[in-house]
Amino acid sequence: MSKIFTVMKKELKRFFTDKRLLASLLLPGIMIFVIYSFMGSFFSNMFGEDKDKKYIISQINAPSFFSEDLKLTGLNYEINEKRDKEKAKEEVKEKTSDLLVVFEEGFEQKLADGLTPSVEIWYNTVNTPSQTVYNAVYGLIYSRSVEIKTKFVLNGGEESYDLATKEETSAMLITMMLPFILMIFLFTGAMAVATESIAGEKERGTIATLLVTPIKRSSLALGKILALSITAILSSFVSFIGVIASLPKLLGGTDNINMGMYGAGTYFGVLGVIIVTVVLFTVVLSIISALAKSVKEASQLALPVMFAVMLVGISSMIGGGGANQRFWAYLIPVYNSSQCLSGLFSLSFDPLFFLITVLSDIAFIALGVYILAKIFNSEKIIYNK
């Protein structure tokens, strides 16, 4: 028994006196807290009500209780009385109105007669305010029907009350999911090859063999990065194809997703973003690998970066189907890639933003190569075993 404790004590001492192992114990918890907090505030921003936003609600044949009930929601809204249902639906479709509520003619009388009148709530799922106000109003009317113990026929027709086109819905779902998924796959693809490269050579003692040859440090850095990038890009393409193929199933059925709506230009744009992003990831991970004492340490050091990439990926969902329209946002590495992908998939692609993204990423890649060459000249880092 005492030997069990002796072994256990030694193992625990090894763990709790090693700062790196201790950090690896704490890091996941910290990262989970950061990511979930970020995701929470993001979902709250996305689906919660916007106090500053004035929701435009169109109504037809509304009963007297409806305007009273609406006040209970606390939403900031404006009600427009409409007569032409089709015209009002068109406004929701065009996003000039957020919601259309159509009560059956003689709604109150039919209620009094004990009948079950119908209510139609038309909305546009690709318009976030429309989605928000739809949720609020649907709940409100449903509650009212429960309260008066008379069920209404609420959106009971066979048609879809979502006025977004199939293409718009498809683009929104793709825009919300694909940049995030792609960023993760691009990073993990680069991580699989880049973290091992230089730290592995340091660990195995092969880097010094290279450093006594007359090769320029910048050539060595560039040669390594190019080779790693090619491997990572190939891995990314395979991941991209896998994601595209699995996306319809991932998002619950092939009807919602139509990748065929994108033209060759979009795919070339995506390809360009993937290439510069993967090279950028490779450069960053190569620097981490060069700074690390071992492959294990390189993987540990790369973890926080991966979490940061995940956060950036999640941020691409915030647009709810659109991309950041401020030009400076495209100067921020990784974030610019995520926003560019959002723009491309949401069919709101701006060539200028694409150009800024590519050029700024190339500048960061060049800086990374310069730093890596400097690291190869640093005996403290190269002999830091």
Add this chain to the structure above:
Amino acid sequence: MEEVLRVENLKKTFKLSRKQQQSEKTKDKYKVAVDGLSFSAYRGEIFGLLGPNGAGKTTTLRIISTLIKADEGDVTVDGESVRKNPDGVRKKIGFLTGELKLEDFFTSDYLYDYFSALHDVPKEFASDRKAKLFSRFGIEKFAHVKVGELSTGMKQKVSLVISIVHNPDFIIFDEPTNGLDVITAKTVTDFLVELKNQGKTIVISTHIFSLVEKICDRVGIVINGKMTLEGNLKQITAEKSLEEVFFDIYSKEAGNDE
């Protein structure tokens, strides 16, 4: 005698990590590895740096081979300064040490070509030289076997050959026979003498007296980062054996330290 290597007043200090302080049982934050070391090596000779572990031999060789930089002093190899033109020095030297490893994944044949290319060796010359060197060391039998599958002796032979792909006139070997079996060790030492006879200059570091006595023309005894004695081996060992000379100096240095 034509001077090929000049080491002048070399100084190198390392910052010790807490772990290193504990393992070396010292509270000093810095360790002087090389302390004003100077010596020269001449064309067509084997110069031996002799000293105990931790004397600063490997650090000196690393500085000469441009892997690390000296805090003070300079090294010139065939007129090229390691400070001013490290790339120029790298072209002129062949460096082999136990810490320089080859990638296990590749074959000796591939690695020879790879390092030849890094050294800008013309392809025809590289091919001829590879055939000669591989034959000299019997590498052709396992030239297409991955390095990871070779024995320690075979790996050392391959490393040796690869360190001189560019036919350098100045060769540095750190502990050339360390960890080798007697047969491979003899192959290596015989080859060093062969290179010397071709007019190459060789600097080795070692703590093995017999190796110095067997192959070196001149010797420098390094203790605590300082060159305590430098001279012709025959003259140094005229009255006493090298081992006796070394321990006389070592006792004095230890006394001085106390």
